[in-house]
Amino acid sequence: MTTNFSSKYSANAEGMKASEIRELLKLTSKPGMISLAGGLPDPAMFPVDVIRELAVDVINNHSASALQYGSTEGVPALREIIAKKFHDNKVGPEQIFMSTGSQEGLDILGKVFIDPGDKIVVSAPTYLGAITAFKAYRAKFVTIEADDYGMNIEILEERLRAIYAKGDVVKFVYTIPNFHNPNGSTMSLKRRKKIVKLAEEYDLLIVEDDPYAQLRYTGEQLPRLHDLIPERTIYMSTFSKIMAPAMRLGWNVVPEEIYSKMIICKQSIDLCSSPLNQYLALKYLEGGHLEPHIERIRKVYGNKRKVMLESIEEYFPMGSHWTKPEGGMFLWATLDHRINTRKMFPRALENNVAYVIGGAFYPNGGGENTMRLNFSFSAPEIVREGIKRLGNVIEQELELMATPMPEWAELNFP
Amino acid sequence: MTTNFSSKYSANAEGMKASEIRELLKLTSKPGMISLAGGLPDPAMFPVDVIRELAVDVINNHSASALQYGSTEGVPALREIIAKKFHDNKVGPEQIFMSTGSQEGLDILGKVFIDPGDKIVVSAPTYLGAITAFKAYRAKFVTIEADDYGMNIEILEERLRAIYAKGDVVKFVYTIPNFHNPNGSTMSLKRRKKIVKLAEEYDLLIVEDDPYAQLRYTGEQLPRLHDLIPERTIYMSTFSKIMAPAMRLGWNVVPEEIYSKMIICKQSIDLCSSPLNQYLALKYLEGGHLEPHIERIRKVYGNKRKVMLESIEEYFPMGSHWTKPEGGMFLWATLDHRINTRKMFPRALENNVAYVIGGAFYPNGGGENTMRLNFSFSAPEIVREGIKRLGNVIEQELELMATPMPEWAELNFP
Numbered sequence: 001m002t003t004n005f006s007s008k009y010s011a012n013a014e015g016m017k018a019s020e021i022r023e024l025l026k027l028t029s030k031p032g033m034i035s036l037a038g039g040l041p042d043p044a045m046f047p048v049d050v051i052r053e054l055a056v057d058v059i060n061n062h063s064a065s066a067l068q069y070g071s072t073e074g075v076p077a078l079r080e081i082i083a084k085k086f087h088d089n090k091v092g093p094e095q096i097f098m099s100t101g102s103q104e105g106l107d108i109l110g111k112v113f114i115d116p117g118d119k120i121v122v123s124a125p126t127y128l129g130a131i132t133a134f135k136a137y138r139a140k141f142v143t144i145e146a147d148d149y150g151m152n153i154e155i156l157e158e159r160l161r162a163i164y165a166k167g168d169v170v171k172f173v174y175t176i177p178n179f180h181n182p183n184g185s186t187m188s189l190k191r192r193k194k195i196v197k198l199a200e201e202y203d204l205l206i207v208e209d210d211p212y213a214q215l216r217y218t219g220e221q222l223p224r225l226h227d228l229i230p231e232r233t234i235y236m237s238t239f240s241k242i243m244a245p246a247m248r249l250g251w252n253v254v255p256e257e258i259y260s261k262m263i264i265c266k267q268s269i270d271l272c273s274s275p276l277n278q279y280l281a282l283k284y285l286e287g288g289h290l291e292p293h294i295e296r297i298r299k300v301y302g303n304k305r306k307v308m309l310e311s312i313e314e315y316f317p318m319g320s321h322w323t324k325p326e327g328g329m330f331l332w333a334t335l336d337h338r339i340n341t342r343k344m345f346p347r348a349l350e351n352n353v354a355y356v357i358g359g360a361f362y363p364n365g366g367g368e369n370t371m372r373l374n375f376s377f378s379a380p381e382i383v384r385e386g387i388k389r390l391g392n393v394i395e396q397e398l399e400l401m402a403t404p405m406p407e408w409a410e411l412n413f414p
Numbered sequence: 415m416t417t418n419f420s421s422k423y424s425a426n427a428e429g430m431k432a433s434e435i436r437e438l439l440k441l442t443s444k445p446g447m448i449s450l451a452g453g454l455p456d457p458a459m460f461p462v463d464v465i466r467e468l469a470v471d472v473i474n475n476h477s478a479s480a481l482q483y484g485s486t487e488g489v490p491a492l493r494e495i496i497a498k499k500f501h502d503n504k505v506g507p508e509q510i511f512m513s514t515g516s517q518e519g520l521d522i523l524g525k526v527f528i529d530p531g532d533k534i535v536v537s538a539p540t541y542l543g544a545i546t547a548f549k550a551y552r553a554k555f556v557t558i559e560a561d562d563y564g565m566n567i568e569i570l571e572e573r574l575r576a577i578y579a580k581g582d583v584v585k586f587v588y589t590i591p592n593f594h595n596p597n598g599s600t601m602s603l604k605r606r607k608k609i610v611k612l613a614e615e616y617d618l619l620i621v622e623d624d625p626y627a628q629l630r631y632t633g634e635q636l637p638r639l640h641d642l643i644p645e646r647t648i649y650m651s652t653f654s655k656i657m658a659p660a661m662r663l664g665w666n667v668v669p670e671e672i673y674s675k676m677i678i679c680k681q682s683i684d685l686c687s688s689p690l691n692q693y694l695a696l697k698y699l700e701g702g703h704l705e706p707h708i709e710r711i712r713k714v715y716g717n718k719r720k721v722m723l724e725s726i727e728e729y730f731p732m733g734s735h736w737t738k739p740e741g742g743m744f745l746w747a748t749l750d751h752r753i754n755t756r757k758m759f760p761r762a763l764e765n766n767v768a769y770v771i772g773g774a775f776y777p778n779g780g781g782e783n784t785m786r787l788n789f790s791f792s793a794p795e796i797v798r799e800g801i802k803r804l805g806n807v808i809e810q811e812l813e814l815m816a817t818p819m820p821e822w823a824e825l826n827f828p
Contacts, residue, residue, distance in 0.1 A: 016678045051477075059469060100662070103685045113423065135682075172422075232417060240483075244482070247690070264430045268547050269547075277691070
């Protein structure tokens with residue numbers, strides 16, 4: 001008898017599709033390719049020597065706890081130092097739990113809050129991992145257009161009014177206020193304050209995803225949504241960008257009311273996040289290794305950002321627009337409205353340069369003429385060469401689209 | 415305005431309850447307490463020196479990959495060596511994926527296969543983490559009584575016949591054939607073969623959870639269900655018991671038909687399991703560190719098992735029954751039918767000894783006179799003392815229950 005297990009999939013699983021982007025990214029590993037597509041930190045920046053020393057220390061001095069199972073909430077000393085270093089002790093460790101990367105935090109959110117068809121608010125574009133996490137629970141995405149200053153709050157207000165007028169609710173509003181992935185924007189203070197007002201008005205739960213908080217290269221730090229309205233905000237951040245992605249360690253600051261439900265949920269997913277990696281993160285913070293490392297990556301990524309902005313200015317054709325990110329790892333380009341970056345993608349690959357098709361970040365479609373460009377991974381001269389190639393590809397695309405007049409038209413001209 | 419976020423929980427989250435056991439375990443950390451309740455490996459057995467050396471090697475020589483994000487499937491070289499070392503290359507790496515502990519494998523199973531109300535088959539008792547994982551998707555548990563030789567296959571056949579006669583299906587059959595947690599049993603070869611027949615007959619997907627495979631202290635190794643019927647079996651195992659729990663690394667061998675769906679699902683949960691920990695596991699296997707470590711823990715745990723069996727024989731009152739596990743970490747005791755181990759628990763704590771209440775492992779209730787006892791964690795003399803105390807507690811409980819004759823009855827006796 002042949003097996004027929006796929007007939008047994010859950011309704012949620014039926015809807016899980018392979019990410020188009022990840023399939024495309026597989027094409028970008030051929031030699032000579034410059035990929036501005038990935039979302040990776042520069043491995044040359046990993047604090048390798050520090051992590052090696054910490055590993056020896058942790059294994060020598062804490063093996064009984066660091067190699068054992070740990071509590072679901074996470075290592076208490078780590079949650080304490082996170083409260084202190086990143087939250088000025090305005091929250092206590094009892095409000096913080098560690099997750100296996102921020103991604104697990106998103107999965108827990110989905111599992112705890114989303115029934116099929118439930119509405120959640122996201123910007124368009126928004127983070128691909130959030131789309132994947134929430135789609136897995138069949139959320140209905142209410143997409144709010146984002147521009148250079150984050151989510152358009154007037155549109156948000158309008159949509160909320162319409163939804164609540166019908167007696168409907170949204171489960172949460174998912175935001176990335178700083179150095180947005182993918183669009184590189186930073187939400188203005190005015191918009192932050194307005195979101196706070198809307199949260200009060202509509203009893204909203206705000207999710208503030210803030211993985212790049214420490215990676216600011218220019219401009220002034222703005223208050224977090226969590227600073228403005230802690231009782232309504234789940235704040236999420238990660239060690240991926242300030243230490244190393246392989247730690248698979250995120251932290252989540254959660255209103256008391258929902259903390260224990262999220263812990264019970266995490267327990268069902270993976271019992272606990274690696275205590276070994278948690279001890280490494282703890283010693284990293286305790287040892288004062290964070291601050292010099294951040295200084296170093298700010299300098300290096302800040303320069304790469306500058307190089308990317310200058311090369312785009314030089315090589316992208318008229319009619320292109322791009323964000324000027326104050327931090328993070330990504331820049332967002334919006335091209336001439338006739339260009340479809342999905343259709344253009346094979347030509348880019350032929351020219352040995354890759355980007356992420358912007359449309360992938362729109363859960364309900366849209367953004368056909370947009371692309372995400374990463375500046376953290378490659379060396380500055382590679383960033384420059386990549387943008388040069390991409391500028392050429394866009395020029396070619398525009399030339400091909402400028403429909404030549406047919407021959408008979410010429411004949412009929414005076 | 416006060417918040418009311420709990421009104422926004424998903425229907426799945428509504429059903430997530432804090433584990434009674436985990437709450438009770440918190441009571442067992444007071445000084446002087448002997449806990450036979452936990453499910454932990456003995457930290458004295460962790461291969462600390464080896465892990466330290468491997469950490470230095472991995473960070474020195476593989477930092478660019480080992481500290482970066484990795485593929486969702488897991489590090490290819492690790493999946494290759496797992497295929498070779500644990501599966502004689504009868505499966506290829508393309509059928510194996512790494513999960514964040516076996517627990518994440520269970521969560522993925524639940525997410526991919528279970529819609530609310532769907533039937534899955536488990537033994538009673540069964541692994542608590544599996545109950546939690548599957549309950550989170552509101553599975554309906556079809557519980558099959560387990561004895562000293564695993565799941566009762568006659569009952570299984572009967573139940574399947576009844577379910578399929580009504581046109582209903584079961585999504586999968588979850589089994590722990592070796593050194594069952596909690597009941598310590600090993601499924602007999604006859605029963606294994608019978609499960610294979612039933613799987614063919616009813617188009618069943620079998621989940622073989624095998625975390626203790628390498629921890630056999632006595633008796634002969636039996637073929638895995640996955641050896642007998644690979645095309646219908648998801649095989650799961652873990653580095654928790656053969657290296658260290660903090661690795662948070664399980665591996666899953668999955669039929670081709672459903673592999674990519676499980677990968678897409680894992681991607682939505684945590685993107686990838688820690689590449690750092692995966693490299694540690696890879697070097698552990700490559701370096702030949704597994705074999706001497708297993709030899710060492712077999713000797714030590716085997717002795718603790720022996721001590722527990724001898725002390726139970728000595729201290730437990732008549733009318734008690736217990737399994738004689740051939741491996742693993744747990745032994746299962748069934749007491750006089752009048753004893754309720756949940757009610758007896760406070761008295762055990764007063765006497766400075768703890769166990770896990772057997773009823774916790776029955777998703778649909780039952781097992782009131784049973785308990786799980788762990789022999790891997792504590793030193794042999796502690797195991798012996800713990801069993802002695804527990805024997806006393808049980809004796810006391812029996813004495814209290816032996817209703818004394820009322821005074822007038824004595825008077826009327828000849």
